Amino acid sequence: MTMVRVVLGAALYVALTAPAMAQMPPGPDVTCLCLQQALAAAQADMQAKQSELNNARAQLAALDQQLSEARAHADVNNPQSVAQFRQLLEQRDAAFKQTNGPLLAAAQAATANYNQAVASYNNQCAGRPLPPPPPGPLMCH
Secondary structure (H helix, E strand, O other), rough: OHHHHHHHHHHHHHHHHHHHHHHHOOOOOHHHHHHHHHHHHHHHHHHHHHHHHHHHHHHHHHHHHHHHHHHHHOOOOOHHHHHHHHHHHHHHHHHHHHHHHHHHHHHHHHHHHHHHHHOOOOOOHHHOOOOOOOOOOOOOO
């Protein structure tokens, strides 16, 4: 009878504390794993945005080169030649605005986000050994 009470008591304890345990924030080890995961995601985003900006800058440089060549060969007395030069100039101006506007802002924001993730990780986890990741997906908030 005593063994039954112990087993029932343990079962009751688990049943009552499991919902509370599920609502508790993750422990420091899991927090650091989550911060590490967030850091990796921020780094990937920053690298993607920087790559996009670099590609746009390369396209802008190519348009600058085309514009320079077109300027050297443009016939100001030929309306078609002048129209082609203006069209190329408009393409270059649009690429410049895109590169130095939204793409630059997105790359800068992603870099700031990455730097913030690094600072958070360093403040909370620097010098602490990380446990092995738990089996299955890590549930971070």
